[in-house]
Amino acid sequence: MALTLGEARERAAALSDVHYEVALDLTRTDGFGSRTTVRFRSSAASTFLELANGGSVELSVNGTTVDAGYDGARLPLGGLRADGPNEVVVDAVLPYAADGAGMHAFTDPADGERYVCAYLGMDLAQRVFACFDQVDLKAAFAVSVAADPRWTVLANGRPVARADGRWRFAATPPISTDRIVVAAGPWHSVRWAHAGLPFGWHARRSLAAELDRDAAELRATTEACFDHYATLFDEPYGFDSYDQVFVPGLNWGAQEMPGCVTYRDELLPRGAVTAGERTLRGAIVAHEMAHMWFGNSMSMRWWEDTWLQESFADYMGYRVAETAAGFGGALVRFEVTGKPAGYAADCRRSTHPVAPRAEDVPDVDAAFANFDAISYSKGNSVLRQLATWLGDEEFLAGINAHLTRFRFGNATLADFVGSLASVTGRDVHRWVDLWLRSTGFDTVAVDRADGVPVLRRDGVRPHAFTVAAYDDGLRLAGSRLVELGDEPVPLPEYAGLAVVPNALGETFAAIRLDGLSWNRLSTGLSRIAEPLTRAVLWTAVAGQVRSRELGPGDYLALVEAQLPTEPDSAIVQAVLLRALHDVVPTRVPADAAADAVARVAATALAGLKAAPGDDDRGPAFAYALAATSTDPGLLQGWLESGRTGGLPPAPRTRWRAIARLAELGAADAALVESERSGDGSAEAELGAARALAARPAETAKAEAWARLTGDEHISNRAFEAVAAGLWSAEQAELVRPYVAAYLEHAPRLARERGAAFAHVVGRSFPAVTLDDEQLDLLRQALAGDVPTVLRRTWEDELDDRT
Numbered sequence: 001m002a003l004t005l006g007e008a009r010e011r012a013a014a015l016s017d018v019h020y021e022v023a024l025d026l027t028r029t030d031g032f033g034s035r036t037t038v039r040f041r042s043s044a045a046s047t048f049l050e051l052a053n054g055g056s057v058e059l060s061v062n063g064t065t066v067d068a069g070y071d072g073a074r075l076p077l078g079g080l081r082a083d084g085p086n087e088v089v090v091d092a093v094l095p096y097a098a099d100g101a102g103m104h105a106f107t108d109p110a111d112g113e114r115y116v117c118a119y120l121g122m123d124l125a126q127r128v129f130a131c132f133d134q135v136d137l138k139a140a141f142a143v144s145v146a147a148d149p150r151w152t153v154l155a156n157g158r159p160v161a162r163a164d165g166r167w168r169f170a171a172t173p174p175i176s177t178d179r180i181v182v183a184a185g186p187w188h189s190v191r192w193a194h195a196g197l198p199f200g201w202h203a204r205r206s207l208a209a210e211l212d213r214d215a216a217e218l219r220a221t222t223e224a225c226f227d228h229y230a231t232l233f234d235e236p237y238g239f240d241s242y243d244q245v246f247v248p249g250l251n252w253g254a255q256e257m258p259g260c261v262t263y264r265d266e267l268l269p270r271g272a273v274t275a276g277e278r279t280l281r282g283a284i285v286a287h288e289m290a291h292m293w294f295g296n297s298m299s300m301r302w303w304e305d306t307w308l309q310e311s312f313a314d315y316m317g318y319r320v321a322e323t324a325a326g327f328g329g330a331l332v333r334f335e336v337t338g339k340p341a342g343y344a345a346d347c348r349r350s351t352h353p354v355a356p357r358a359e360d361v362p363d364v365d366a367a368f369a370n371f372d373a374i375s376y377s378k379g380n381s382v383l384r385q386l387a388t389w390l391g392d393e394e395f396l397a398g399i400n401a402h403l404t405r406f407r408f409g410n411a412t413l414a415d416f417v418g419s420l421a422s423v424t425g426r427d428v429h430r431w432v433d434l435w436l437r438s439t440g441f442d443t444v445a446v447d448r449a450d451g452v453p454v455l456r457r458d459g460v461r462p463h464a465f466t467v468a469a470y471d472d473g474l475r476l477a478g479s480r481l482v483e484l485g486d487e488p489v490p491l492p493e494y495a496g497l498a499v500v501p502n503a504l505g506e507t508f509a510a511i512r513l514d515g516l517s518w519n520r521l522s523t524g525l526s527r528i529a530e531p532l533t534r535a536v537l538w539t540a541v542a543g544q545v546r547s548r549e550l551g552p553g554d555y556l557a558l559v560e561a562q563l564p565t566e567p568d569s570a571i572v573q574a575v576l577l578r579a580l581h582d583v584v585p586t587r588v589p590a591d592a593a594a595d596a597v598a599r600v601a602a603t604a605l606a607g608l609k610a611a612p613g614d615d616d617r618g619p620a621f622a623y624a625l626a627a628t629s630t631d632p633g634l635l636q637g638w639l640e641s642g643r644t645g646g647l648p649p650a651p652r653t654r655w656r657a658i659a660r661l662a663e664l665g666a667a668d669a670a671l672v673e674s675e676r677s678g679d680g681s682a683e684a685e686l687g688a689a690r691a692l693a694a695r696p697a698e699t700a701k702a703e704a705w706a707r708l709t710g711d712e713h714i715s716n717r718a719f720e721a722v723a724a725g726l727w728s729a730e731q732a733e734l735v736r737p738y739v740a741a742y743l744e745h746a747p748r749l750a751r752e753r754g755a756a757f758a759h760v761v762g763r764s765f766p767a768v769t770l771d772d773e774q775l776d777l778l779r780q781a782l783a784g785d786v787p788t789v790l791r792r793t794w795e796d797e798l799d800d801r802t
Helices: 005-014 205-232 275-290 307-323 330-345 364-369 374-390 392-405 413-421 428-435 515-522 531-546 552-565 569-587 590-610 617-628 632-641 651-663 669-679 682-694 698-710 716-726 736-753 755-763 772-782 788-801
Strands: 015-025 032-042 047-050 055-061 064-066 074-077 086-094 102-107 114-119 140-146 152-155 159-163 166-169 182-185 188-194 197-203 242-247 260-264 442-449 452-458 463-470 476-484 498-500 509-512
Touching (some): 005 015, 005 047, 114 242, 140 152, 140 182, 152 166, 152 197, 197 205, 205 242, 205 275, 205 307, 275 307, 307 330, 330 531, 364 755, 364 788, 374 392, 374 428, 413 428, 442 463, 452 476, 498 515, 498 531, 509 531, 531 552, 552 569, 552 590, 569 590, 617 632, 617 651, 632 651, 651 669, 651 682, 651 716, 669 682, 682 698, 698 716, 736 755, 772 788
Parallel strands (some): 015 140, 197 242, 242 260, 442 509
Antiparallel strands (some): 015 032, 032 086, 047 074, 055 064, 055 086, 102 114, 114 182, 140 166, 159 166, 463 498
């Protein structure tokens, strides 16, 4: 039962002075014990707690045991005192999760060790303890855990007592229910002290070598980000420790739990770590640390203000990774990966303002869908534009005023506008209405008047950005910051030159180049010296494909011509993945998919041959070639020699090659099993699941489908791996029956497993080109009863394909 805005407003108005004691028993494997003591004041005689899927539930209110009246989701509370504090105690046994939503249990196939981690978030705290599960009823939490005596237990605060597997942690400052974390298991740990606080990085025991390999960099990144935020923000870090742990099965890239950040452990890869992987990880570390201020101290009041935490953290993450943590390619990576996702999301029917109104987010199911590229990528871009338009000094002054005013409190958009207005004379109210309260994006166009380039805006928003000019040798001839509004901006000093507006990505707008600029730049795109400008142009090309101004054949021709000599690995990786995951499944007819994939393979092979052995582009080209090659001999040679392009392949590349061999019919179940057993890791389990599902045989597809729909306990990672193997753009006819079956059965899977798993099911949409009959089936399915989160994904797929 989804919490509604009205219920949250009513409960927040009635309750105050909330405190929790949460005791968890992780020693049993058939479920875990959860005992919650919550103390609060109430102006209402009754209210309710949330508790999902509880068994053996016992409830006492102010010392009296009562009949819970429990319906599996809510615990009614009656007879509350209005003249004094209330104390409610709830004892229950709750189920472990395998889908990253709740108390996630995982057994490592590498060594048989067990890990149990509480992954919370929107509407998920109630899967771990009884609570008032809404963000504006912040409370202090005192957590204790009983676990295997061999284990280490991590939580939001420092441990203040531990003996015989029993851990008790310091009470937190006021935080929201969705920010509690527990991570228990035989972790391998690297600990140190910095700025008067204990710090630590932790990972599964089977990843000890990988953590030790990267420990120095991870520590340096953590300290650089922490020290930089101390210079940016007036408010000090608000918690008593800072742990970071790579965990199995997390649905998100990471989660910003106060004092103990969790990261999906794919961010600690086996094998050589590329510069691109390190840059992405560095940006995520900076992002999650920013949340200690944006989201953990200052929090939103309701989910319409998701941007108050996510947009800010995404903006600060890339900014701080670039300027303070030593990852010089962070902004390029965002421009070529995050920005296109934001533009695409803003073109769909599901688009929404960065800051929607509260009534447009009526319940938590609707709110879940807004954790999307609008709240992250577009919000990031809009805040960067705000900093450019205001000037960085005034921008940070407004941010600091806001963080100080709402330290450990809840804030709204109106509060944010007030904080900005207090430090600047510019009309931030109008700016916010145009940028945060509206959907869509403007177009900035370059025209020519008597040879002079002129910037024009199609839209209503004010823009401040850098414009760059290039000569016929694609050398930078000049650049300057401009402000573009209603009136065109002529650039007489750039007459005869190619012009790129928004050359450094400071604003969120489509760009349309004049003929001279496009012809000069597109024929030598990889020779432009500035990587951020190249990223901006590749993003513009992605927009042209999305809007159908550029056909898939022309796009692939540009990829073939320019990508093998592209110097930046982040651009190489993003463009190749876009071709495979976006262009081929949605823009290329099914009967032409094999040819399109072969063109991507030829591009990857050319790039791999051109990249020096120690060049970071090599792994990106190798992975794309592993996914697309039609030469089984090449891929088999990689497996036998353990080399790709002269270097050992990363395990993920090796497993991608195995899946591709299976897809080509060149790897049978025996070969896959031999590779799986020889590897023995969690990655191998998932790689084998994908490879078996990829085989071009009816029996293989039937087995994959049976696993997706018949195993009610299938994990989130396993579901994604099997679905990735099942769907192949080159096997559209073979998997045709399963497109209809997916549309029929997916709503049931989503309803039975909840919103987080519904998101997994939605991401597993058939990655094949749909014909008119299949598109009609999708429309018919959407006319029926489809859970909110899944409906959102399906509507997006329909918009992208029509």
